[in-house]
Every structure is written in C-alpha cells, then in structure tokens.
Amino acid sequence: MSLLAIGLSHRTAPLDLLERAALSPDAARDLAGVVLRGEHVSESLVLATCNRVEVYAEVTTFHGGLTDLGDALCRSTGLALDELKDHLYVHYADRAVTHLFSVACGLDSMAVGESQVLGQLRQALRSAHEAGDTGRVLEPLMQQALRVGKRAHAETGIDRAGASLVGAGLRRAEQVVGPLTELDVLVVGAGSMSALAATTVYREAAGSITVANRTPEHAERVAAAVGGRWVALPDLAAELARADLVISCTGAVGHVVDVDTARAAAEQRAALRPDRPQLYVDLGLPRDVDPLVAELRGVHVADLEVLGQDLSAAELGEDVDQVRRLVDGEVEDYLTSVRVQAVAPTVVALRARAAEVVDAELARLGNRVREIDPAVRDELEQTVHRVVEKLLHAPTVRVKELASRHDGGSYAAALRELFDLDPEEVSAVSEVPSESDVAALLTGGGPR
Known part of the structure; x- marks a missing residue:
C-alpha cells in the first residue's frame, strides 16, 4: 500500500485561505479526475468540507505522487503553490490511514466529535466510486473508515466530548x-x-x-x-x-x-x-x-x-482519549489485514501450483497403471493430496503469521523464488471489494 494524503484544514490554514480554496461538489469531483491523470497516481478520492480540502491517492512513488497531487490541488483551487505549501499537511502510508480514521471519527473536526463528516465522506466515496476513481486500495480503506467512524459514535461518548x-x-x-x-x-x-x-x-x-x-x-x-x-x-x-x-x-x-x-x-x-x-x-x-x-x-x-x-480551548476529556485508542487499534488491525492480504496471492498461487503438480502426476500414474482397482486409486489420490496439504500447511500458516508482524513480505518473496511462481499469476489472484459491500456503506448501512 502506497497511500498518500495531502490537504489543508482549519488546523493548518487561516480561514481566508480556506475560503479561497473551498471547492463545490462538482469542483471536488473534477479535482479527483485531475489527480487520477497524474503519472504516478492509480486511485484518488477528494474530501472537501467547509473546514478542509483533502486528496487521498494510491501512488506508485511518494515524490512523484506528491508532485502530481500538489499540482492538481493548485490548478483546482486557483492558488499558487507558494500560497499553499506552508499550510499543507502530507501523510503517507500508515500515517495517512491514521489521519483518515481520525477524520472519520470527528477527532480532526473544528467541532470535535461532530458526525456530519461521516456523511461527507460517504458522499465523497459515492462520487469516486461512480466515477471509477477508486479501486482495490481506496475502496476497502474508505469503507473501513466509515465503519470506524460509526463505531466511534456508537461505542463512545464522542458526540458529547466537544461542544458543537x-x-x-x-x-x-x-x-x-x-x-x-x-x-x-x-x-x-x-x-x-x-x-x-x-x-x-x-x-x-x-x-x-x-x-x-x-x-x-x-x-x-x-x-x-x-x-x-x-x-x-x-x-x-x-x-x-x-x-x-x-x-x-x-x-x-x-x-x-x-x-x-x-x-x-x-x-x-x-x-x-x-x-x-x-x-x-x-x-x-x-x-x-x-x-x-x-x-x-x-x-x-x-x-x-x-x-x-x-x-x-474546551476540555475534551476521556471520551476523546477513548476514541483515539479506538483509532489506534483499528489502524493496527487494518494494516495487519493489508499485510496478510498482500501475501495471500502468493499462498493461493503456491497451492494452485501444488494442485497442478499432483493432478499431473496422478494422470501420469493412471496412464502407466491402467488396471488399478478404483478403490485403491481413490485411496492413493487422497493420500497424495494429504501429503501435499501437510507439506504446505506449515509455510502457509507461517507466512501469514509473519505478515501480521510486518515481515511477511520478504517471506512471501522467498516462497515465490523457491517455488518459481509466476509474478503475473500471483498478482492476478487478488480480491476486489464486492458491489454489495460498497452499496451498503454508501447508503449508510453496515457491512454485509
């Protein structure tokens, strides 16, 4: 995951600058399209509210993506980079996820704990989804942010933490x-x-x-x-x-x-x-x-x-601290799931390769020994499959465990080298969020 977030908000920019940078819904959609045309950007989403303008993007390189996003933001707002640069914040990878989840919970709002930003984020996701601007990275990430925001309001007292x-x-x-x-x-x-x-x-x-x-x-x-x-x-x-x-x-x-x-x-x-x-x-x-x-x-x-x-200046108290802890836990869970998902295609490809080898060898055996009893043949096939399954079980479980501890990527790469797995075959085995899950969250429902 190479998630990049860039923006300005009431925390970093004076009101007159925010006022000049404000985007209408149509302008926000146009900005997302401009970002997506950047050389280093594959997905994009723009969150424009009365107190912030933020661009989230999946990028191929940090510096190239930052240039693409900065140029697009300047063109869409009509402001020069010299006017914006001292007021922009940039978050990358893990920090970008933390920032997004905090925004969804209302922790970064002017009125801490307000829930209106959840509806604004849902609308931004709807627009990006309909335009085809989001995909394998931003779709599940934004869905998770909506879940985290809803959980914060349901399980904590954040609604009363900060005065509106x-x-x-x-x-x-x-x-x-x-x-x-x-x-x-x-x-x-x-x-x-x-x-x-x-x-x-x-x-x-x-x-x-x-x-x-x-x-x-x-x-x-x-x-x-x-x-x-x-x-x-x-x-x-x-x-x-x-x-x-x-x-x-x-x-x-x-x-x-x-x-x-x-x-x-x-x-x-x-x-x-x-x-x-x-x-x-x-x-x-x-x-x-x-x-x-x-x-x-x-x-x-x-x-x-x-x-x-x-x-x-208001005292925010334990309610805000509780939500911050919730965000920390949700960020870690999300990043762990991303790391596990990253090695899953390798595991699937490894098992597919093993299945191909087993099927080929059983077919060869069938051609050589044609008079074998059907019951014996079935028992023989089950035995071979069990042997392969037991051999693959340990590396499969181990690489997923290692992925959850940050270092699974190198072990997945080692598996690909050891078993000569085709990188294109591995990359083809990846999960895209279902339309039903997307639709449920866009309309305010929970995950299905």
Whole structure:
C-alpha cells in the first residue's frame, strides 16, 4: 500500500485561505479526475468540507505522487503553490490511514466529535466510486473508515466530548447579547447545519426564532419544526434589524449579508433597541457575512475561525482519549489485514501450483497403471493430496503469521523464488471489494 494524503484544514490554514480554496461538489469531483491523470497516481478520492480540502491517492512513488497531487490541488483551487505549501499537511502510508480514521471519527473536526463528516465522506466515496476513481486500495480503506467512524459514535461518548459549533455560538451569544430566553434569533439557511442551529436554539428556549431561506418550502419546514416563523430571503434586510442573534449557514457563493445591509439594520436597531448589541454567528464557508460587518458599532461577528478557537480551548476529556485508542487499534488491525492480504496471492498461487503438480502426476500414474482397482486409486489420490496439504500447511500458516508482524513480505518473496511462481499469476489472484459491500456503506448501512 502506497497511500498518500495531502490537504489543508482549519488546523493548518487561516480561514481566508480556506475560503479561497473551498471547492463545490462538482469542483471536488473534477479535482479527483485531475489527480487520477497524474503519472504516478492509480486511485484518488477528494474530501472537501467547509473546514478542509483533502486528496487521498494510491501512488506508485511518494515524490512523484506528491508532485502530481500538489499540482492538481493548485490548478483546482486557483492558488499558487507558494500560497499553499506552508499550510499543507502530507501523510503517507500508515500515517495517512491514521489521519483518515481520525477524520472519520470527528477527532480532526473544528467541532470535535461532530458526525456530519461521516456523511461527507460517504458522499465523497459515492462520487469516486461512480466515477471509477477508486479501486482495490481506496475502496476497502474508505469503507473501513466509515465503519470506524460509526463505531466511534456508537461505542463512545464522542458526540458529547466537544461542544458543537452551534453550541459555541450560543455560549458566545450569552456573553455578548444576554440570556437566550430574551433573544430574537434569526436563522439564515435551511440546510442540515441551519436546521441543527434552529433545533438547538429551540431546545435552549430562545425568545423567538425566525428562519429565512431562498426556498420558502424549506424555510417553512424548518420553522414549523421549532415553532417559529419563516420569511423569504428577499425579506432578510428587514429581519436583520429585529434579530439579536443571527446564525447563518447557506453554502452560498458570495456574502449573504453584505456590509451595507448590515449597516442599515444596525441603524434601525439603534432606534428600536438602543444599547442592545447584535451578534452574527457565521457558520458558512465561504463566509455568509462580510467580515467588515464586525467593524460596525454595536455589531459582533463570530465566524468559524473564532468559534474554532473557542472549541479548541474546551476540555475534551476521556471520551476523546477513548476514541483515539479506538483509532489506534483499528489502524493496527487494518494494516495487519493489508499485510496478510498482500501475501495471500502468493499462498493461493503456491497451492494452485501444488494442485497442478499432483493432478499431473496422478494422470501420469493412471496412464502407466491402467488396471488399478478404483478403490485403491481413490485411496492413493487422497493420500497424495494429504501429503501435499501437510507439506504446505506449515509455510502457509507461517507466512501469514509473519505478515501480521510486518515481515511477511520478504517471506512471501522467498516462497515465490523457491517455488518459481509466476509474478503475473500471483498478482492476478487478488480480491476486489464486492458491489454489495460498497452499496451498503454508501447508503449508510453496515457491512454485509
């Protein structure tokens, strides 16, 4: 396995750079295709979320693959390598597997423990699978990452380990604006994150909740679930003047709240609610709220970078440590299985060669001794097969045991030399993940 991962995230890059590097789903698929055209790349998958852009690839050489991935990332984001290089992280082989499993569990998320990344990873795998970008290495690896992430949420308390971005925004709102029970809250957007924000605000018993969205049906659905009211996005300017807390996450390209609109709202608020501050919690990337809004009098803005700093200061406790131990164990199990699978084709080819020799010799015996009793012939054939089986048993078991301890590859190579096994014959004996296993994980089901 020559797995290479390269990317940038909220841990390594400032928000403005992440914003410029953000990729739409179509752009992420295009990037995967560009990567796959690299001279040293055989498989690829791109994971693009609001806080990260990562490329995973099976490569023939490390340095060649790194060049291919870096060039593709620059072309797709439109950023020069000089702008990216100080913020990129690179993981190879074992470290790449550890990073992927940690991402799937939410350990590397801005809101530690969030589960949304699992759905994003599943969608990335679906896109790559449908495009034929993944194969013998990345398919089972990504499937295993999904299993590890689901196991982390099912078996540990990671869901409660780190406060969510929404929770961090609400805590900041209480500090800046006051108790939630007295606030008028405006949620902009009706996607999964906005719906989560509305639900969380509702659970905390805010004064009132209004949902604004470009599609009225979506806004109405979210508002109905939290006992609030909904407005169409063209009415946003008027609603901003009423809102003490604005939570926005639309996924739009360009600012949903520009500085002129926010200034007009602030001026209206000065007349309606003098000396009452206003907070914008911007969960979008690219940002929904123009950063210049923070310079308006009485207006505060908490974007992903600010909220990430709030979250990183939180005590994460035993739940996170438990997931880290789970990841360590899963990585070791996965790498052991990869090593065992690597020697399996040699074992299969060895047994096939032995079977060919036995069949040939029994056929020769049958031609020489034609008058042999059928019962004796059957007993003779069984005896020969048992002898061969016993001779092959020890090296077969031993090479698999050695593979699990990191050094099985050299012993497999020795077997190929000793028994003159054809390398092409060995390479042909390899397992590809079944369509049913792939389909089950892409739709959120477990392994079959």
